[in-house]
Amino acid sequence: MTVEFCGLTLAHRIINGSGTFDAIAARAAFGEALAGEFPFAAYVSKTITLEPRVGNPPPRLWESAGGLINSIGLPNKGLERYLEEDLPRLSGLLAPSGGSATPIPVPLITNVMGSSAEEITRLLDACEQHAQIAAIELNVSCPNVKTGLDIGADPRALEEVLRAVRPRTSKPLIVKLTPNTADVAACAQAAQAAGADGVSLINTLRAMALAPRTRAGSATPWLGGVTGGLSGPSIRAVALAQVAAVAERVSIPVVGMGGVQSARHARELIDVGATLVAVGTESFRDPAAAAKIAAAL
Amino acid sequence: MTVEFCGLTLAHRIINGSGTFDAIAARAAFGEALAGEFPFAAYVSKTITLEPRVGNPPPRLWESAGGLINSIGLPNKGLERYLEEDLPRLSGLLAPSGGSATPIPVPLITNVMGSSAEEITRLLDACEQHAQIAAIELNVSCPNVKTGLDIGADPRALEEVLRAVRPRTSKPLIVKLTPNTADVAACAQAAQAAGADGVSLINTLRAMALAPRTRAGSATPWLGGVTGGLSGPSIRAVALAQVAAVAERVSIPVVGMGGVQSARHARELIDVGATLVAVGTESFRDPAAAAKIAAAL
Amino acid sequence: MSAPFARRALTVTAVQQLGAYSVMRVADPDAPEPQAGQFSMLAAVERWGGGEGERPFLARAFSIARHLQGESHYLLEDVGPGTRRLCELRAGDQLWSLGPLGRPFTTPAEGRRAILLGGGVGIAPLAILQDTLLEDASVLLGFRDGERARGAGLLRDARVATDDGSLGYHGLVTDLLEQELQSDAHAVVYACGPAAMLERVRSICAETHTPAQLALEAAMACGFGACYGCVVPRRGGGYLRVCLDGPVIDAAELERVEEHAGASA
Amino acid sequence: MSAPFARRALTVTAVQQLGAYSVMRVADPDAPEPQAGQFSMLAAVERWGGGEGERPFLARAFSIARHLQGESHYLLEDVGPGTRRLCELRAGDQLWSLGPLGRPFTTPAEGRRAILLGGGVGIAPLAILQDTLLEDASVLLGFRDGERARGAGLLRDARVATDDGSLGYHGLVTDLLEQELQSDAHAVVYACGPAAMLERVRSICAETHTPAQLALEAAMACGFGACYGCVVPRRGGGYLRVCLDGPVIDAAELERVEEHAGASA
Numbered sequence A, B: 001m002t003v004e005f006c007g008l009t010l011a012h013r014i015i016n017g018s019g020t021f022d023a024i025a026a027r028a029a030f031g032e033a034l035a036g037e038f039p040f041a042a043y044v045s046k047t048i049t050l051e052p053r054v055g056n057p058p059p060r061l062w063e064s065a066g067g068l069i070n071s072i073g074l075p076n077k078g079l080e081r082y083l084e085e086d087l088p089r090l091s092g093l094l095a096p097s098g099g100s101a102t103p104i105p106v107p108l109i110t111n112v113m114g115s116s117a118e119e120i121t122r123l124l125d126a127c128e129q130h131a132q133i134a135a136i137e138l139n140v141s142c143p144n145v146k147t148g149l150d151i152g153a154d155p156r157a158l159e160e161v162l163r164a165v166r167p168r169t170s171k172p173l174i175v176k177l178t179p180n181t182a183d184v185a186a187c188a189q190a191a192q193a194a195g196a197d198g199v200s201l202i203n204t205l206r207a208m209a210l211a212p213r214t215r216a217g218s219a220t221p222w223l224g225g226v227t228g229g230l231s232g233p234s235i236r237a238v239a240l241a242q243v244a245a246v247a248e249r250v251s252i253p254v255v256g257m258g259g260v261q262s263a264r265h266a267r268e269l270i271d272v273g274a275t276l277v278a279v280g281t282e283s284f285r286d287p288a289a290a291a292k293i294a295a296a297l
Numbered sequence C, D: 001m002s003a004p005f006a007r008r009a010l011t012v013t014a015v016q017q018l019g020a021y022s023v024m025r026v027a028d029p030d031a032p033e034p035q036a037g038q039f040s041m042l043a044a045v046e047r048w049g050g051g052e053g054e055r056p057f058l059a060r061a062f063s064i065a066r067h068l069q070g071e072s073h074y075l076l077e078d079v080g081p082g083t084r085r086l087c088e089l090r091a092g093d094q095l096w097s098l099g100p101l102g103r104p105f106t107t108p109a110e111g112r113r114a115i116l117l118g119g120g121v122g123i124a125p126l127a128i129l130q131d132t133l134l135e136d137a138s139v140l141l142g143f144r145d146g147e148r149a150r151g152a153g154l155l156r157d158a159r160v161a162t163d164d165g166s167l168g169y170h171g172l173v174t175d176l177l178e179q180e181l182q183s184d185a186h187a188v189v190y191a192c193g194p195a196a197m198l199e200r201v202r203s204i205c206a207e208t209h210t211p212a213q214l215a216l217e218a219a220m221a222c223g224f225g226a227c228y229g230c231v232v233p234r235r236g237g238g239y240l241r242v243c244l245d246g247p248v249i250d251a252a253e254l255e256r257v258e259e260h261a262g263a264s265a
């Protein structure tokens, strides 16, 4: 009962949302055996950038009604150290594929982000050298240095960037769309037109929280990064609408995510057209959530 | 302690979100005395269109995590009957203004929507004849007949429409922005540039729900209107981010709304730059919510 | 008299099991006297939320089943996160209540004999109707099974039908209605229950030219006409708001009773 | 031993009031033996949500205060919707627990005398430390007031300081630390408490060249290194994840203890 996705063979339909599961940290916390019974059918890395980033100053988290706002700020070691240090430690992951079937290797999907076609080109070129990377997820929620808007928010701008970078990789290219846009389906169409092999959505919704007032002073943002991204159950109905709109308009496979907590939620995204479903915030509440959902699907 | 807003004098800072309080129905349910101690400092009508609309087929409601999805479909009597039948019944509303001060008349803000500049022009022209209408709120979350996108989702398109219709009314014109856009602040700037006297936000986020599966059949949308709009606490952090972004970029007054449940929430919207705060979904849980918030501010 | 314009924090005074249902009593001494057919919007003061799907969030509508000595009685069936939470409440717990709301039942035209017809948890508003307006009406109650049929104890002198034959007549309660109307057609029917039952009542009454008042249900966000969410199609076009134009609606106003417009069976 | 890779539904066996705090005991017979300084991510199985601001939603971190005969003990202070809900639980109620997680305290270098220093609810991990590793350490505990100072009963032989003088030494518990270090500087400090206290401990220990292990706090979404939300600045640049690199962190790794990195006072 394996699943085909962009030419990859997966143990089941459930993967992780980028930045919501650290396989290396998880093995430190839960033991090395985890590698042999990995909860996700594919492992998506945290967003990797050309240069190392330390991320935003704390506080980075705010709990909202049925959701979480994060302002992590994409901390990562930078492309070079990711490829050198992390990649070797991510080999050999296996996912149970239900019943007594032999476990299936977990392909690695490296999520990258750059603020220009040139930066993305350099990221793709470097990944191209590593057979261990099975596919690329391109995070286009990166603010354009010129306009300040996400490069993925405008279909034309997105198509232009993608046309420029698409030839640089022979690996399946999945575009992680931004939900903070007027017409996410038009963005998905642009990605398809530019040669994307798949799209994934939704990323977090732009959100904000203020620090609880302690004295009569002026209000200050709670998050070190000022604004953050909303995830979890409170965005699930928005995710369902966006995934449905996208799946209706593109023929490439869709990875649906946003607030999935149960097999029922995953099934709903599949029902509206997703091929795979990613679990993000719910893994924080229970690291085994994805495994339970995969088993119950 | 009255508040000035677009030249109107209000008893306090709390008004209703369009379509979330029916003053005529409320007087039927709670008695005529309500008119003399109206909970909102201004009364915003449900969206009025040129022609009558019956609205969407039921089901129209879906409860989500900390929120509500509605697919009401803007039922209304149409412009003519609204002006003839409803307007006279909405005169004489008074709002307590705190302590023993005399109550302040509640100005009427008529919310209108049209799918083209011509339609909006006809709506504004008709309202112009009625002194009882203190201000106009223009709902630009109306899908453009040509593109299918909300006319308010694109700053350029929005500015063009507004420039065409702005001269038709001498009343304060508040533009109710759509949150389903890449850059709500750019839309607000466009509204300001075209002569809007104020902006209000956020309207509901596009969302969807599927009917609970009863048998192994294909999944069907729950809502009669297929998609709906998400409101309530789950969108509050998104509202705060959008109101903050807008208030930073425009000098006209801002009406903030989205998930307000308490004076603290209202205060936060004011802190990031709103002049007035609208209460919507929370009034469903307690019709006196707005009055309590106004008293506690 | 109209409802106070705010939800009120009330105290649960007693909860009793009645077969598959709970009867919850709530002290509400200052409320205006509710009329038969009216409802309240209820929510727990503490921990309303955090159930299945991070719900409930909105208040829920419940028929006032009885109002005695300053206490409102409600008949509850656990069908989801909202009713589950309310069924958990115990004497001393706090409840938000808004109401009484909605258009009540009205007394029959002179000379017509009243028949009260209830199905499942929809029997609730018939109890207060029997208490206040129609003490001598015939009472026909239908239930899915024996556990639910114990709910019939809420009313006096009821004839009971069960789907599985475990109590009373084996079959639909609407069969009993047809028998009653055959023996004396000069009647008026007051009905509340599942949509399929109400639709059957509507069509029987239409055929036999029997006036009928149907207490409908619909998912509600507000309960007082604000959200336009609780609609059912009106005969001749457009929609009725169940909370404002109902919940008691003259059967003649409806073309048919739609799937979502009834109580759980 | 590492933690099982899933949250586990456990049963509360007892809840006791200890002044301003609650001590909750949870049956956890199958868990690996926790080490002093480790924590669990806890959430109520029922009704986790629906409190203030429609929260809590995420699990909350709690130091394992003690682990005896297959039961984990936690010391809880009600400071918000999550702790409030947990403080409501009673024997028999179900709890989600993930853990034990995090880097524990380590034994002192040969010859150094241990001083345990706790503030407020931050005394919790010192109890298990006293139970397992450092039975003979001096124990200095600081509290805001007398009600909270009753929490000192969690440990044996503690010297207590209170901000308001209602019990023990009138002043900061770090004053007591300075006295102790003056009498015998060859010590190692194990501390957990409010950020301001930990910062004072860090600076005293830096000045006196006393090694110190600080158990930090930070708002956590996951507890196992997945979210990168729980960071504190590391001396020399970058950040440490409190859940993975801590909660017990060598004071030398920190430039200073920031405002959000401590327990409630």
Ligand SMILES: Cc1cc2nc3c(=O)[nH]c(=O)nc-3n(C[C@H](O)[C@H](O)[C@H](O)COP(=O)(O)OP(=O)(O)OC[C@H]3O[C@@H](n4cnc5c(N)ncnc54)[C@H](O)[C@@H]3O)c2cc1C
Pocket (backbone or CB within 6 Å): B061, B062, B063, B064, B212, C039, C056, C060, C061, C062, C063, C064, C074, C075, C076, C077, C078, C079, C080, C081, C082, C083, C084, C121, C124, C125, C216, C217, C218, C219, C220, C247, C263, C264
């Ligand atoms: C006027 C009136 C009087 C009533 N009187 C009584 C009474 O006396 N006693 C009584 O027990 N009940 C009564 N009801 C019904 C009661 O209000 C509902 O059973 C209750 O609202 C269900 O809430 P829940 O959370 O328990 O279940 P829900 O989960 O809300 O499920 C109820 C139904 O709603 C649908 N549904 C499922 N999920 C959702 C969702 N997320 N959003 C929206 N709809 C959903 C499904 O069709 C489901 O079967 C009355 C209703 C009305 C309108």
Ligand SMILES: Cc1cc2nc3c(=O)[nH]c(=O)nc-3n(C[C@H](O)[C@H](O)[C@H](O)COP(=O)(O)OP(=O)(O)OC[C@H]3O[C@@H](n4cnc5c(N)ncnc54)[C@H](O)[C@@H]3O)c2cc1C
Pocket (backbone or CB within 6 Å): A061, A062, A063, A064, A212, D039, D056, D060, D061, D062, D063, D064, D074, D075, D076, D077, D078, D079, D080, D081, D082, D083, D084, D121, D124, D125, D216, D217, D218, D219, D220, D247, D263, D264
């Ligand atoms: C390793 C570790 C061990 C701990 N051990 C213990 C222990 O043994 N005993 C104990 O009682 N506590 C302990 N804590 C602290 C405990 O986890 C917190 O008190 C708890 O998470 C608070 O949750 P709450 O919902 O009750 O309060 P919250 O409302 O979450 O308030 C706690 C603080 O968070 C901030 N805050 C307020 N609102 C929000 C929001 N919406 N989103 C994010 N932050 C907000 C404020 O600064 C507030 O003071 C420990 C924490 C850690 C990290």
Ligand SMILES: Cc1cc2nc3c(=O)[nH]c(=O)nc-3n(C[C@H](O)[C@H](O)[C@H](O)COP(=O)(O)O)c2cc1C
Pocket (backbone or CB within 6 Å): A016, A017, A018, A019, A020, A046, A047, A068, A070, A072, A074, A111, A139, A176, A201, A202, A203, A204, A230, A231, A232, A233, A235, A257, A258, A259, A260, A278, A279, A280, A281, A282, D227, D228
């Ligand atoms: C703490 C956190 C960190 C995240 N980091 C990234 C990231 O680095 N790159 C990315 O593309 N998405 C990131 N996301 C977005 C998730 O992958 C996912 O799109 C989103 O959270 C919605 O899914 P959920 O509701 O299941 O969490 C992050 C989300 C969270 C909550």
Ligand SMILES: Cc1cc2nc3c(=O)[nH]c(=O)nc-3n(C[C@H](O)[C@H](O)[C@H](O)COP(=O)(O)O)c2cc1C
Pocket (backbone or CB within 6 Å): B016, B017, B018, B019, B020, B046, B047, B068, B070, B072, B074, B111, B139, B176, B201, B202, B203, B204, B230, B231, B232, B233, B235, B257, B258, B259, B260, B278, B279, B280, B281, B282, C227, C228
């Ligand atoms: C049931 C319902 C009906 C609404 N109808 C309208 C409408 O007719 N016109 C409009 O501009 N906004 C409408 N809105 C949007 C609200 O005015 C408001 O922008 C939104 O609900 C966010 O605020 P809240 O979270 O406080 O509800 C409606 C919202 C709801 C929930």
Ligand code: FES
Pocket (backbone or CB within 6 Å): C219, C220, C221, C222, C223, C224, C225, C226, C227, C228, C229, C230, C241, C242, C243, C244
């Ligand atoms: S429930 Fe809101 S209008 Fe009827």
Ligand code: FES
Pocket (backbone or CB within 6 Å): D219, D220, D221, D222, D223, D224, D225, D226, D227, D228, D229, D230, D241, D242, D243, D244
């Ligand atoms: S709490 Fe998630 S990384 Fe530490």
